[in-house]
Amino acid sequence: MKILHKLICASALINMMMSMSALAEDLELNLRSRSKEDASADPTTKQVNWKPEKTALIICDMWDDHWCKSASRRVAEMAPVLNETVKAARARGVFIIHAPSSVVDFHKTTPQRKLAQAAKFAKAPIELSTALRWGTTWCWTDPKHEGVLPIDDSDMGCSCKGEKCEIREAWSRQIKLIEMVEGDALTDSGQETYNLLAERGIDNVILCGVHLNMCVLGRPFGIRQMTKLGKNVTLMRDMTDTMYNPERPPGVDHFTGTDLVIGHVESYWCPSFTSADITGKKAFKFKGDLRKNP
Ligand SMILES: [Zn+2]
Numbered sequence: 001m002k003i004l005h006k007l008i009c010a011s012a013l014i015n016m017m018m019s020m021s022a023l024a025e026d027l028e029l030n031l032r033s034r035s036k037e038d039a040s041a042d043p044t045t046k047q048v049n050w051k052p053e054k055t056a057l058i059i060c061d062m063w064d065d066h067w068c069k070s071a072s073r074r075v076a077e078m079a080p081v082l083n084e085t086v087k088a089a090r091a092r093g094v095f096i097i098h099a100p101s102s103v104v105d106f107h108k109t110t111p112q113r114k115l116a117q118a119a120k121f122a123k124a125p126i127e128l129s130t131a132l133r134w135g136t137t138w139c140w141t142d143p144k145h146e147g148v149l150p151i152d153d154s155d156m157g158c159s160c161k162g163e164k165c166e167i168r169e170a171w172s173r174q175i176k177l178i179e180m181v182e183g184d185a186l187t188d189s190g191q192e193t194y195n196l197l198a199e200r201g202i203d204n205v206i207l208c209g210v211h212l213n214m215c216v217l218g219r220p221f222g223i224r225q226m227t228k229l230g231k232n233v234t235l236m237r238d239m240t241d242t243m244y245n246p247e248r249p250p251g252v253d254h255f256t257g258t259d260l261v262i263g264h265v266e267s268y269w270c271p272s273f274t275s276a277d278i279t280g281k282k283a284f285k286f287k288g289d290l291r292k293n294p
Contacts, residue, residue, distance in 0.1 A: 025052075025092065026049035026050060026052070027049070027051075027052055027055060027094070027277070028047060028048075028049055028277060029047070029048050029049075029050060029234065029277045030046075030047050030274075030277055031045065031048055031234055031272070031273050032044070032045045032237075032266060032273065033045075033266050033267075033270075033271040033272075034266040034267040035267065036268060039263070039267060043263075043266060046271075050232075051204075052089070052094045053093045053095075054200075054202055054203055055089075055094045055095070056094065056096070056097055056196070056197060056200075056202045056204070056205050056206065057086065057095070057096050057097070057206040057208065057236075058097045058099050058205060058206065058207050058208070058209075058221050058226075059082070059086065059097065059098050059099055059174075059178060059208060059209045060101070060208065060209030060210065060215050060216045060219060060221070060222060061099065061100060061101050061171075061209055061210055061216075061219070062075060062079060062082065062174055062175050062209045062210065063075065063100055063103065063170075063171030063172075063174065064173050064174070064175045064176065065170040065172070066170050066171065067158075067165055067166065067167050067168045067169070068156075068157070068158045068159065068165045068243065069160055069165055070158070070160045070165075070254075071157075071159070071210070071211070071243060072170070074210075074241050074288075075241070076177070077286060078239065078241065078284065078286070079178055080177055081239070081275070082178060082208065082209075082239050083177055083178050083179055084279060085275040085278050087179070088278050088279050090181065090183075090184070092278075094206075095183075095184075095185070095196070096181075096183075096184040096185070097116075097184070097185045097186070097187065097193060097196065097221070098112060098174055098178065098180055098185070099187060099188050099193070099209070099219065099221050100171075100173065100174035100188065101134070101135070101136050101188040101215060101219055102134065102135040102169075102171070102188065103171055103173050103174070104186060104187060104188050106172055106173040106174075107173065107186050110180065110186060111182060112184045112185055112186035113185075113186045113187070115183075115184075115185045115196075116185040116186055116187035116192045116195075117187075117192065119185075119195035119196045119198075119199050120195060120198075120199060121191075122194055122198030124194050124229060125229065125230060126228060126229065128191060128194065128220060129220060133218070136219060136220055137190055137220040138218050138219070138220070139218050139219075139220070139222065139224035139225045139228070140218065141218075142224060145224075145269075146264070146267075146268035146269065147264070147267075147268065149213055149261065149264060150250065150260040150261060150264050151244045151248070151257045151260055151261060152248040152249040152250075153213050153214070153242070153243055153244055153245075153248070155245055155248060156243060157211070157213070157242065157243030157245050158243075158245055159243075159244060159245050159246060164245075174186075187221070188219070188220070188221070189221075190220025190221055190225055191220075194229065197231070203231055204232045204234075205231045205232065205233050205234070206235075206236055207222065207223050207226070207233065207235050207236070207270075208235070208236040208240055209239070209240065210240060210241045210242075211240075211241055211242050212235070212240045212241065212242050212258065212262065212265065213243060213244065213261045214242075216235070217265070217269070223235065223265060223269050223270055224269065227269050227270055233269070233270040234270050234273055235262070235265055235266075235270060235271075235273075236272070236274065236275055236278075237262045237272035237273065237274060238274045238276075238283040238285070239275055239284065240262075241258060242254075242257055242261050244257035244258065244261075255288070255289040255291060
């Protein structure tokens with residue numbers, strides 16, 4: 001009996017040690033980037049190991065509804081997969097920031113919102129953007145840093161066939177399919193985001209959500225601002241979408257349009273990786289994406 005008891009204790013100890021080491025295991029991300037000088041060159045991929053506790057994952061504008069019916073449908077299709085990815089990242093120790101711009105007030109009584117508001121003020125090394133767009137500060141396309149966007153989104157990018165959707169504020173909260181748990185934060189403010197990261201000594205930032213050509217790049221917690229702050233930024237490229245109307249230049253299908261913007265980000269701003277690096281499953285693809293070898 002004694003031997004059996006010892007064996008059981010030893011195996012419990014090993015299990016505990018294994019789960020502790022799994023918790024502390026680095027994220028192994030395959031980061032893809034492109035040459036700024038030669039857009040036609042093949043992308044390069046480099047594996048990096050990031051400490052989960054030094055990494056934040058920011059979920060941009062995954063709203064409950066959108067003025068464009070197609071965009072709204074794609075968000076609802078992507079949300080459950082994103083939620084699974086967020087859960088896996090959180091379980092590894094990654095800090096999760098929900099960033100549903102302009103509807104944070106809907107969430108004002110949640111512990112996630114309170115956590116963001118309670119973070120101690122930290123002075124950023126550069127002045128945060130003070131330009132305004134759509135109710136929050138904004139980082140506009142920066143000609144010193146990037147070329148023109150490869151898609152024309154000047155019509156706001158309704159991708160619906162036939163009659164175009166009317167532009168309006170259709171959103172009221174973050175989509176329910178993305179779970180929020182204790183320890184996550186919720187904000188759409190650049191300063192609060194910076195405070196939260198500073199408090200935790202976080203240098204690595206993963207961006208995901210919608211829409212890449214607009215909010216994921218331009219919001220005050222988005223790719224442009226985080227890169228300018230000197231963070232190690234990366235885009236989770238299968239967990240995003242664009243506002244792009246295929247009837248506009250360059251006249252490619254919607255998903256090729258998204259890929260072109262991902263390429264733009266990889267050339268000028270930050271590398272990208274897929275959720276497969278976090279979940280161990282296949283990268284996500286929209287049902288409507290019928291391309292054979294995207
Ligand atoms: Zn539409």
